[in-house]
Each structure stands twice: as C-alpha cells, then as structure tokens.
Amino acid sequence: MKLPIHKFLAFLTSALLFFSCSGNGTSPTQEETQSGNKDLLSLDLEYNDSVFSTTISNTSVTNDSEFPFLAEQVSVKSFQISENATADISIGQTLNINESPYSFTVTAEDQTTKNYTLIITKDEGLQIEPNSNIEERSSYNLQSSDVYVDGAQLTRDFDRSHLTAYADFNNDGNTDVLISSGLFQSYSYSPIRLYLGDGTGFNSDYCECGGQCSEFSCNSFTELPNALPNGYEGMQHPRKILIGDYNNDNLPDAFIIGHGYDADPFPGESPILLINNGSGFDYQKLSSISGFFHGGSSADFDNDGDLDIFINGAPGDEEAVFLINDGSGNFTNTAEFIDSEFHHNTKYYTSEFIDIDSDGFIDLLIAGHEHEGANTLILWGNSSGKYYKNLSSTIPQVNGFNIVVDIDAVDIDNDGDMDLILNRVDSDNFYQNYYLQIASNDGNGNFSDVTSNSIANNSGSDWYLWVHIQDLNNDGKSDLYMETDHKNNLKWFGNGNFN
Numbered sequence: 001m002k003l004p005i006h007k008f009l010a011f012l013t014s015a016l017l018f019f020s021c022s023g024n025g026t027s028p029t030q031e032e033t034q035s036g037n038k039d040l041l042s043l044d045l046e047y048n049d050s051v052f053s054t055t056i057s058n059t060s061v062t063n064d065s066e067f068p069f070l071a072e073q074v075s076v077k078s079f080q081i082s083e084n085a086t087a088d089i090s091i092g093q094t095l096n097i098n099e100s101p102y103s104f105t106v107t108a109e110d111q112t113t114k115n116y117t118l119i120i121t122k123d124e125g126l127q128i129e130p131n132s133n134i135e136e137r138s139s140y141n142l143q144s145s146d147v148y149v150d151g152a153q154l155t156r157d158f159d160r161s162h163l164t165a166y167a168d169f170n171n172d173g174n175t176d177v178l179i180s181s182g183l184f185q186s187y188s189y190s191p192i193r194l195y196l197g198d199g200t201g202f203n204s205d206y207c208e209c210g211g212q213c214s215e216f217s218c219n220s221f222t223e224l225p226n227a228l229p230n231g232y233e234g235m236q237h238p239r240k241i242l243i244g245d246y247n248n249d250n251l252p253d254a255f256i257i258g259h260g261y262d263a264d265p266f267p268g269e270s271p272i273l274l275i276n277n278g279s280g281f282d283y284q285k286l287s288s289i290s291g292f293f294h295g296g297s298s299a300d301f302d303n304d305g306d307l308d309i310f311i312n313g314a315p316g317d318e319e320a321v322f323l324i325n326d327g328s329g330n331f332t333n334t335a336e337f338i339d340s341e342f343h344h345n346t347k348y349y350t351s352e353f354i355d356i357d358s359d360g361f362i363d364l365l366i367a368g369h370e371h372e373g374a375n376t377l378i379l380w381g382n383s384s385g386k387y388y389k390n391l392s393s394t395i396p397q398v399n400g401f402n403i404v405v406d407i408d409a410v411d412i413d414n415d416g417d418m419d420l421i422l423n424r425v426d427s428d429n430f431y432q433n434y435y436l437q438i439a440s441n442d443g444n445g446n447f448s449d450v451t452s453n454s455i456a457n458n459s460g461s462d463w464y465l466w467v468h469i470q471d472l473n474n475d476g477k478s479d480l481y482m483e484t485d486h487k488n489n490l491k492w493f494g495n496g497n498f499n
C-alpha cells in the first residue's frame with residue numbers, strides 16, 4: 001500500500017512520538033512529577049481516508065468536525081501521550097460510533113493513571129422528522145393535471161420546441177397552461193405564454209386539446225396577453241418547468257430550467273423563476289447559475305415548509321445545484337445536500353423527487369446515460385436531509401436503451417408499493433428510438449424489470465421527452481402518453497391491469 005507522502009509523514013511523526021518518547025517540547029518541567037506525566041496530548045481519528053482531529057478538554061475528548069451521517073466505525077489514526085506513559089488504545093484500533101463514549105486510560109511511569117472519555121459525534125444533518133405529506137407540493141406531483149393539451153396546437157409556435165405545465169395560475173378554479181418555447185441550436189430567445197382555461201378543457205375525448213378543437217386552436221384556453229413583464233427575456237432552449245409555490249403566497253409559480261445553445265461551445269443557460277403576482281408573472285433570471293442543464297425537480301427536501309430545488313449537474317465543471325429557499329423565493333446555492341461524487345458532471349440529466357417508499361422522507365431519483373456510468377438510482381431520503389450513494393437502489397438497465405430521460409412512479413400491480421415507468425432512449429443509435437420500461441418494486445425498494453408484453457408497440461423511431469400517467473379517456477383506468485415537441489403525443493390506453 002502506498003501512502004500519500006503527507007499521510008506517511010504524519011504517521012511517521014506520531015509513530016516516532018509514540019514509540020521513541022522523544023521530547024519535542026512536551027518534556028516535563030522540573031516541577032512535574034512522574035505521577036503527573038500521564039496526559040493525552042493529541043488524538044486523531046480516521047474515516048474513509050479522511051483524518052478528523054479532536055479537542056481534549058481536561059479528560060473529555062471530542063472530534064472537532066462531525067463524522068458523516070453514514071459513518072458507523074472510525075479508527076484511531078494517531079495520538080501522542082506524555083513521556084514514558086502508556087495507553088490502552090492503539091493506532092488502527094476500530095471504534096464503533098454507536099458505542100461511544102469510549103473510555104481509555106493513560107498510565108504514567110509510576111503506574112498512576114488518568115481516565116479519558118472519547119465522545120464520537122456524527123453529523124445528524126437536519127434531523128428531519130418524517131412528513132407523510134412531503135410529496136404534495138413536489139414538482140413531480142404538480143405535473144399532473146385534469147387537462148391534457150398538445151402545446152403545438154395551442155401556441156401555433158410550430159417552428160419551436162415547447163414545454164407545457166399546468167396549474168390554476170389565476171386562481172379561478174380552472175386549470176391553466178403555461179408554455180415555454182425555444183429554438184434548437186439558436187441564441188435567440190423564445191416567448192413564454194400563459195393560457196387561461198375556461199374549465200371546459202378536460203379529457204372527455206381524445207382531442208389533443210381536451211375540449212373543443214379546431215385545427216390549430218383549443219377553444220377551452222385563451223392566451224392572457226402581457227402575462228410577463230415588458231422587455232422580459234424568455235428562454236433559449238428550456239428543458240423543464242417545475243411548478244410550485246416558491247414564495248409561499250398560495251399562488252403557483254414556475255421555475256424553468258434550460259440548457260441553451262445545443263452545440264459547441266455549449267455555453268449553457270440560466271434558469272428563470274416566474275413568481276405569480278395574481279395577474280401574470282414577475283420575471284427573475286438566476287444569473288449566478290448557468291449550465292447545460294437538462295433536468296431538475298423541486299420539493300421541500302429540508303422539510304422547513306418551503307420548496308427547494310435540485311438541478312442536475314451539467315457537463316463541464318458545473319456542479320449539481322441545490323437551491324435552498326428562504327421561504328420567500330430567494331435561493332441559496334449549495335451542493336452539500338448530495339454525496340460529493342455527484343457534484344460534477346456524472347452524466348445524470350434528469351431527476352424527480354418522489355417518496356417511493358412512503359416513509360415521509362422525499363426520495364431523489366436521478367437518471368441519465370447508464371452506458372457512461374450513470375446508473376439509474378433512487379437516493380433514499382432520510383433524516384439527515386442529504387442524499388448518499390450508500391443509501392440508494394439501482395434500477396435494472398435495458399440493453400441498447402441505456403439512456404433514461406424521464407421517470408414516473410405509480411403502483412402498477414396494485415400491491416401497495418410504487419413501481420416505476422422509465423422513458424428510455426436508444427443508446428446505440430444515440431437519441432433515435434424510444435422504449436418504455438416498467439420496473440416493479442418488491443416492497444423493499446428492490447426493483448426488477450417486468451416490462452415483458454405490458455406495453456404494445458413498445459418501440460419506434462424518434463424519442464420523446466416525457467412520459468405521463470393519466471386517465472385520458474375518463475374510464476377510471478390509468479393511461480400512458482409520451483410527449484415531445486413538434487410531434488403528436490403517443491398514447492396507450494390502459495385496461496386497468498396495466499396492459
């Protein structure tokens with residue numbers, strides 16, 4: 001084993017001090033007696049190659065910074081004691097954190113002793129209490145709606161890609177539609193449009209508009225002029241709209257993530273926050289954050305009553321982004337809520353917050369390019385409020401379709417747990433064909449592929465941005481549809497048994 005030179009030197013130093021009892025400024029003064037010569041001078045602990053120093057106060061020893069939430073054992077890295085003394089701890093000794101405090105004894109040359117107590121503390125994070133309603137306000141939950149609209153028909157922006165999102169923005173009881181559009185490989189900005197529903201648009205038939213449709217319009221929805229302030233900048237290439245009440249005034253707002261110009265040099269794009277002011281939106285660009293962002297999700301993951309946002313890291317040096325809300329829609333950017341291995345580009349492009357195991361801690365699902373090392377993961381929520389690779393489950397891959405662009409969760413087999421539907425894309429023929437995967441939960445968070453023949457015509461050219469589960473024909477049974485820009489949606493009507 002090759003130790004890094006600084007660790008080797010640290011080890012050597014402590015070993016020399018321990019075994020040779022050389023002076024080094026710790027020699028007893030004339031007044032000190034041997035019986036007083038039994039002090040612990042320093043003690044370092046180690047976890048996963050990181051060294052944690054301690055503070056010694058009289059006979060109490062505590063670690064200076066707390067061990068990670070997942071740490072169960074630490075080891076003694078080094079220590080120094082008084083000249084000619086011995087101790088009943090040893091370098092390399094393993095200590096179980098849950099058995100803390102530890103007692104050990106330093107014995108002076110004259111056999112008098114001094115007992116020390118070592119208290120090992122873990123980072124207990126936010127010590128969040130479970131909240132069975134944690135998912136209510138998540139962007140995943142709020143993407144569902146009672147209406148179903150093909151954005152291309154509504155906007156007539158046929159040359160543009162578009163994203164749709166649903167909420168009752170003007171608080172009249174009817175679901176409205178927000179559409180953010182963009183242009184592929186363009187630096188120009190595209191409009192954001194708000195269409196107010198009159199309540200007649202719903203899924204009573206198979207019309208793309210949900211209500212009365214003419215060829216290029218939906219009678220159930222009327223665009224609200226000037227929903228955004230004069231001179232606002234739209235988005236270049238929006239990629240996901242997260243609906244949520246970000247400033248806690250009971251009016252739904254929208255957070256829009258985009259990746260900008262989709263070609264070299266991939267300059268990235270800043271997300272925007274649209275705060276609902278009752279008659280439209282205030283517009284705010286989060287200019288301090290920019291990246292080739294494809295996905296994200298929102299939920300109150302620190303469980304303090306406001307919606308926080310996760311944005312998947314982007315290729316390059318951009319870090320994964322956790323935006324912590326101050327309750328008024330002002331966000332602080334930090335990456336400390338997720339394992340550091342996810343901070344930089346890890347080929348994860350999409351995410352959702354869903355409480356998959358219904359334990360009251362919101363779980364973070366992340367997915368992207370499996371063929372480039374990004375296993376599709378459920379990072380299980382826990383009381384620390386942080387997400388760890390070591391607290392995750394992996395979803396089985398589908399050979400040849402190793403790109404996951406969207407995930408939905410539903411109890412497919414009616415056994416009381418959440419199963420997953422994954423919207424996959426051909427990875428051999430990069431982003432050309434689609435495939436839907438069903439992953440069944442065994443009730444313990446282990447998932448197996450049960451796609452089999454559940455989905456007819458489960459392949460085809462081109463790929464789709466989103467998969468949605470919704471009862472499209474009002475027969476009480478869940479249906480599926482895939483949505484993308486420029487093209488008609490693809491729909492599958494369920495028979496109630498998820499076939």
Ligand SMILES: [Ca+2]
Pocket residue numbers: 167168169170171172173174175176196197
């Ligand atoms: Ca409305």
Ligand SMILES: [Ca+2]
Pocket residue numbers: 244245246247248249250251252253275276
């Ligand atoms: Ca609001």
Ligand SMILES: [Ca+2]
Pocket residue numbers: 299300301302303304305306307308325
């Ligand atoms: Ca929060």
Ligand SMILES: [Ca+2]
Pocket residue numbers: 354355356357358359360361362363380381
């Ligand atoms: Ca959970």
